[in-house]
Amino acid sequence: MLVGLQGSGKTTTAGKLANLLRKQGKNPLLVACDIYRPAAIKQLQVVGKQLNIPVYANENSKNVVHIAKQAMSTAISKLNDVVILDTAGRLHIDEELMNELKNLKAGIKPHEILLVVDSMTGQDAVNIAEKFNEALGIDGVVLTKLDGDTRGGSALSVKKVTGRPIKFAATGEKLSDLEIFHPDRMASRILGMGDILSVIEKAEESFDLEQAEKMEKQLRKKEFDLDDYLSQIRQIKKMGSFSSILKMIPGMNALKDVEIDDKEFIKIEAIICSMTKKEKRDTRLLNASRRQRIAKGSGTTVQDINKFIKSFEMTQKMMKKMKSNKGGMKKFMKGIDENSLKNFKF
Amino acid sequence: MAFEGLSSRLQEITRKIRGKARITESDLKEMLREVKLALLEADVNYKIVKDFIETIREKALGQDVLKSLTPGQQVVKIVKDELVELLGRNRK
Ligand SMILES: Nc1nc2c(ncn2[C@@H]2O[C@H](COP(=O)(O)OP(=O)(O)OP(=O)(O)O)[C@@H](O)[C@H]2O)c(=O)[nH]1
Ligand SMILES: [Mg+2]
Numbered sequence: 001m002l003v004g005l006q007g008s009g010k011t012t013t014a015g016k017l018a019n020l021l022r023k024q025g026k027n028p029l030l031v032a033c034d035i036y037r038p039a040a041i042k043q044l045q046v047v048g049k050q051l052n053i054p055v056y057a058n059e060n061s062k063n064v065v066h067i068a069k070q071a072m073s074t075a076i077s078k079l080n081d082v083v084i085l086d087t088a089g090r091l092h093i094d095e096e097l098m099n100e101l102k103n104l105k106a107g108i109k110p111h112e113i114l115l116v117v118d119s120m121t122g123q124d125a126v127n128i129a130e131k132f133n134e135a136l137g138i139d140g141v142v143l144t145k146l147d148g149d150t151r152g153g154s155a156l157s158v159k160k161v162t163g164r165p166i167k168f169a170a171t172g173e174k175l176s177d178l179e180i181f182h183p184d185r186m187a188s189r190i191l192g193m194g195d196i197l198s199v200i201e202k203a204e205e206s207f208d209l210e211q212a213e214k215m216e217k218q219l220r221k222k223e224f225d226l227d228d229y230l231s232q233i234r235q236i237k238k239m240g241s242f243s244s245i246l247k248m249i250p251g252m253n254a255l256k257d258v259e260i261d262d263k264e265f266i267k268i269e270a271i272i273c274s275m276t277k278k279e280k281r282d283t284r285l286l287n288a289s290r291r292q293r294i295a296k297g298s299g300t301t302v303q304d305i306n307k308f309i310k311s312f313e314m315t316q317k318m319m320k321k322m323k324s325n326k327g328g329m330k331k332f333m334k335g336i337d338e339n340s341l342k343n344f345k346f
Numbered sequence: 347m348a349f350e351g352l353s354s355r356l357q358e359i360t361r362k363i364r365g366k367a368r369i370t371e372s373d374l375k376e377m378l379r380e381v382k383l384a385l386l387e388a389d390v391n392y393k394i395v396k397d398f399i400e401t402i403r404e405k406a407l408g409q410d411v412l413k414s415l416t417p418g419q420q421v422v423k424i425v426k427d428e429l430v431e432l433l434g435r436n437r438k
Binding site: 122123146152153154156157161165166183186 | 348349350351352353354356357360385387388389390391394397422425426429430431432433434435
């Protein structure tokens with residue numbers, strides 16, 4: 001059961017959680033218990049649709065306990081093993097709405113009540129957390145909007161005040177932008193020791209292991225070519241936006257001025273797909289007329305091609321150096337240094 | 347990105363102290379004052395900041411950090427540990 005102030009991110013987080021749980025092999029059901037804001041049910045349904053995760057709603061009922069109970073029996077009959085309740089946003093001073101949550105708690109006895117806290121709230125987060133905890137007894141906290149320029153006060157206060165752990169951190173509007181919260185890594189991030197573990201975890205989660213192994217073998221065998229490059233880009237795209245991944249890598253402060261435009265990936269894909277098999281294997285074949293043809297075929301310019309090929313050849317060199325490394329992805333991620341990252345810009 | 351201000355302040359503070367071959371009691375005091383300001387500016391609850399600073403002071407003095415071989419690094423480690431504590435140590 002997700003509770004929290006208006007606009008703190010409950011509905012979005014409900015979707016993100018369902019997404020995360022499904023990745024762990026669960027079969028979640030989302031439940032719309034926000035019956036006050038007209039568009040709230042619709043919003044959750046849109047989220048569910050995007051994720052292809054079922055949403056239980058009952059537009060005709062004004063009794064959230066009733067709705068939640070119906071949802072529970074639906075879950076049992078449809079074999080959903082996790083039920084996520086999205087509740088209406090409320091102010092802690094609103095006694096009526098707080099009572100509704102208490103009734104919900106008493107009515108369905110949720111395994112876990114998570115308080116969703118907007119990390120931009122600052123000092124007030126402490127009061128909010130305290131009040132919600134007093135009224136309901138929360139089990140944990142989800143900090144949202146950590147991608148914004150929050151000063152961080154709430155993140156550093158909420159655990160101490162409630163005695164309840166921060167369980168998840170939301171770092172963006174996309175439905176994949178939710179991480180399990182690791183205090184140790186967050187402390188390292190704050191102190192500038194980087195957060196390489198989170199990057200690796202994210203990479204491992206989205207990285208198709210088989211694909212990765214295959215690629216590694218190939219890399220050992222032969223030179224890194226444009227086909228490999230393409231499948232790498234596609235893997236990275238699966239992990240979410242490249243810029244969001246970059247931000248977690250140590251030394252990224254120095255990279256602030258390096259704009260990484262995820263749209264560039266689409267361009268690169270188009271360029272590579274416009275090449276012949278032979279060209280993909282050996283970029284030395286690319287003379288002026290071939291480059292012109294590729295530019296036409298991919299809807300880019302010859303300058304785009306030139307820039308890309310140059311940056312690719314640098315990457316190729318870097319891969320050659322790494323070829324002798326053992327240890328696969330982890331090693332690969334660790335092996336990325338600032339300079340090689342700059343190569344990704346083209 | 348979140349924590350940018352706090353992060354760069356704390357990094358600057360820890361960089362300063364990390365490199366020191368010797369730390370005097372007044373160095374420590376000065377550092378704690380800066381950490382306190384950084385946390386308050388980041389909107390951390392005042393009472394929490396006070397406890398935080400007090401714990402670091404006690405630990406640093408208790409472990410005789412000032413007389414040790416790598417005082418700077420030890421102080422930074424204490425700060426890091428307390429920060430982890432504040433964020434909630436990992437439950438297994
Ligand atoms: N940048 C960023 N935006 C977020 C994050 N989580 C939620 N949002 C945005 O915050 C706004 C409010 O999110 P909702 O999920 O609708 O919040 P809510 O708590 O359900 O709101 P109410 O139902 O009105 O109480 C939306 O525009 C979301 O896209 C996050 O982690 N990062
Ligand atoms: Mg909502």
